[in-house]
Amino acid sequence: MVEETVEFRSVRGFHDILPEEIAYWQRLESFSRRILEAHGFKELRLPVLEMASLFKRGIGEETDIVSKEMYLFSDPKGRELCLRPEATSQIVRAYIQNRMDLKEPISKLYLIGPMFRHERPQKGRYRQFHQIDVELIGDRGPISDAEILILLWRILQGLGMGDLVLTINSLGCEVCRPHFKSHLKEFLRDKREGLCPDCQRRSEKNPLRVFDCKEAQCKASLEGAPRIDESWCGDCTDHLRAILDLLSEAGIPYILDSRLMRGLDYYTRTAFEVKTKALGAQDAVAGGGRYDRLISTLGGPDRPSIGFAIGMERAIELLKLNEALRPEGPKVFIASLGFRARLFAFKLMMELRARELKTEMAYGESSLKSQMRQATRYRAEYVLIIGDEELEAGTVTLKEMNSGEQTQVKISDLIRRLIGPKTP
RNA sequence: GUGGAUGUAGCUCAAUUGGCGGAGCACUGGGUUGUGGCCCCAGAGGUCGAGGGUUCAAGUCCCUUCAUCCACCCCA
Numbered sequence: 001m002v003e004e005t006v007e008f009r010s011v012r013g014f015h016d017i018l019p020e021e022i023a024y025w026q027r028l029e030s031f032s033r034r035i036l037e038a039h040g041f042k043e044l045r046l047p048v049l050e051m052a053s054l055f056k057r058g059i060g061e062e063t064d065i066v067s068k069e070m071y072l073f074s075d076p077k078g079r080e081l082c083l084r085p086e087a088t089s090q091i092v093r094a095y096i097q098n099r100m101d102l103k104e105p106i107s108k109l110y111l112i113g114p115m116f117r118h119e120r121p122q123k124g125r126y127r128q129f130h131q132i133d134v135e136l137i138g139d140r141g142p143i144s145d146a147e148i149l150i151l152l153w154r155i156l157q158g159l160g161m162g163d164l165v166l167t168i169n170s171l172g173c174e175v176c177r178p179h180f181k182s183h184l185k186e187f188l189r190d191k192r193e194g195l196c197p198d199c200q201r202r203s204e205k206n207p208l209r210v211f212d213c214k215e216a217q218c219k220a221s222l223e224g225a226p227r228i229d230e231s232w233c234g235d236c237t238d239h240l241r242a243i244l245d246l247l248s249e250a251g252i253p254y255i256l257d258s259r260l261m262r263g264l265d266y267y268t269r270t271a272f273e274v275k276t277k278a279l280g281a282q283d284a285v286a287g288g289g290r291y292d293r294l295i296s297t298l299g300g301p302d303r304p305s306i307g308f309a310i311g312m313e314r315a316i317e318l319l320k321l322n323e324a325l326r327p328e329g330p331k332v333f334i335a336s337l338g339f340r341a342r343l344f345a346f347k348l349m350m351e352l353r354a355r356e357l358k359t360e361m362a363y364g365e366s367s368l369k370s371q372m373r374q375a376t377r378y379r380a381e382y383v384l385i386i387g388d389e390e391l392e393a394g395t396v397t398l399k400e401m402n403s404g405e406q407t408q409v410k411i412s413d414l415i416r417r418l419i420g421p422k423t424p
Numbered sequence: 425g426u427g428g429a430u431g432u433a434g435c436u437c438a439a440u441u442g443g444c445g446g447a448g449c450a451c452u453g454g455g456u457u458g459u460g461g462c463c464c465c466a467g468a469g470g471u472c473g474a475g476g477g478u479u480c481a482a483g484u485c486c487c488u489u490c491a492u493c494c495a496c497c498c499c500a
Contacts, residue, residue: 009490009491012490012491012492064497064498064499065498065499068425068498069498069499086499086500115500117498117499117500119425119497119498119499120425120426120496120497120498121491121492121493122492122493122494122495123492123493123494124499124500125498125499125500129499129500130500131500133500198497212498262499263498263499264499273499273500274500280494280495281494281495281496281497281498282498282499282500283499284499284500285500286500287499287500288500308500309500310500311499311500312500313500314500315500335458335459337458366453367453367454367458367459368458368459368460369454369458369459369460370452370453370454370460371459371460372459372460372461373460373461374460375459375460376460376461377460377461380460383459383460385458385459387458388458389458397458397459399459399460401460401461404459404460406459
């Protein structure tokens with residue numbers, strides 16, 4: 001067989017995250033973890049592979065995610081598996097399977113990891129993308145909604161992502177939503193001619209989504225349509241009112257928008273989205289809502305819940321636009337002249353690294369000039385110069401790069417000089 | 425899934441009617457004894473996204489394909 005030279009590439013919509021970018025990822029993750037832990041949420045990690053039926057049941061067969069965006073596989077025994085397209089259904093599966101409901105009355109969980117959807121790639125939309133997913137399981141009251149929303153806002157604001165808009169709506173509950181849905185269907189039946197093809201299809205299967213349509217003709221046709229905010233039952237109205245009051249008291253700005261709908265069927269009552277103007281069409285940085293029926297739908301106990309997901313790629317785009325990275329800690333470069341000095345420099349470098357001081361030296365043999373250039377490129381704060389003279393005297397030359405000042409330092413004093421006296 | 429734009433050095437981009445593939449930045453070395461940034465000199469770096477076709481001749485024209493980007497759609 002003839003060897004074929006193939007150019008290997010990553011799969012469409014799947015991306016490498018390189019060292020130049022990784023500082024943003026680390027900062028997003030570590031800051032989010034800190035805030036989440038402070039608010040009592042605990043991390044869990046779950047497989048990327050699940051039974052496909054979980055999402056069909058959880059998210060809904062009619063949704064775009066399930067009907068056309070799932071990565072489906074058959075395993076060797078013919079079971080239908082998929083790469084997880086979202087986290088909530090999966091967390092709920094783990095919650096039920098591991099009987100978390102018996103361990104504690106309320107579970108506050110978060111998961112950070114990749115999700116997979118087979119969509120047309122675009123900036124801010126990838127086939128493998130990452131989410132920080134947060135769920136508060138087991139409480140029905142508006143305080144949970146407020147806790148979740150305030151937490152989300154604190155994470156996004158604390159990271160500094162520029163102007164963000166929080167939009168909230170209530171989708172109603174199992175009592176009032178069915179009424180609204182049938183009213184709306186009836187209304188849309190008369191307007192059918194005026195709707196775009198997509199909406200004609202939606203008007204029967206998923207009529208709420210017509211409110212999302214940006215087509216001018218559809219917007220016009222919705223003139224005089226039943227409004228979801230007029231169909232809320234008393235409980236839904238009170239619930240939303242309580243949340244909005246708590247948000248106002250917390251100083252969190254929001255927009256109440258009765259056209260906000262969500263693409264996953266499990267949402268009840270509270271639905272929300274955080275958008276930016278800085279990212280073009282893929283403008284939702286985070287989204288979520290309440291899912292009071294999902295756990296029982298998936299075979300678990302009756303546990304009303306609420307959660308959200310932050311899109312990490314989109315969040316990072318905003319971090320890049322809005323904030324320069326913090327400078328790293330001090331760095332040291334060791335320049336050496338001659339073989340003996342190089343061996344000495346190596347041992348010294350490893351000693352400094354053992355004390356967690358970022359230290360580098362030249363790998364090959366090169367002139368001092370060249371080594372100084374390397375030190376500049378590396379952005380070293382200090383350069384240690386070691387040649388025969390220093391070896392003889394038992395010292396190193398310590399150069400402070402900003403000022404250019406140079407002093408001879410005894411080896412025994414060096415660590416103290418670089419790290420400071422407080423370090424043991 | 426639909427429509428459109430773009431693929432040339434690591435990055436940002438040039439290349440006339442089809443006629444020897446370039447610049448800036450970055451990289452490597454040097455500018456005489458052991459000193460960086462600025463400056464100067466030199467070097468290295470390209471299957472011109474991939475495959476086919478037209479032509480004496482293709483980065484340039486045609487077809488196919490892959491990828492990226494934008495909008496729709498969808499969502500985080």
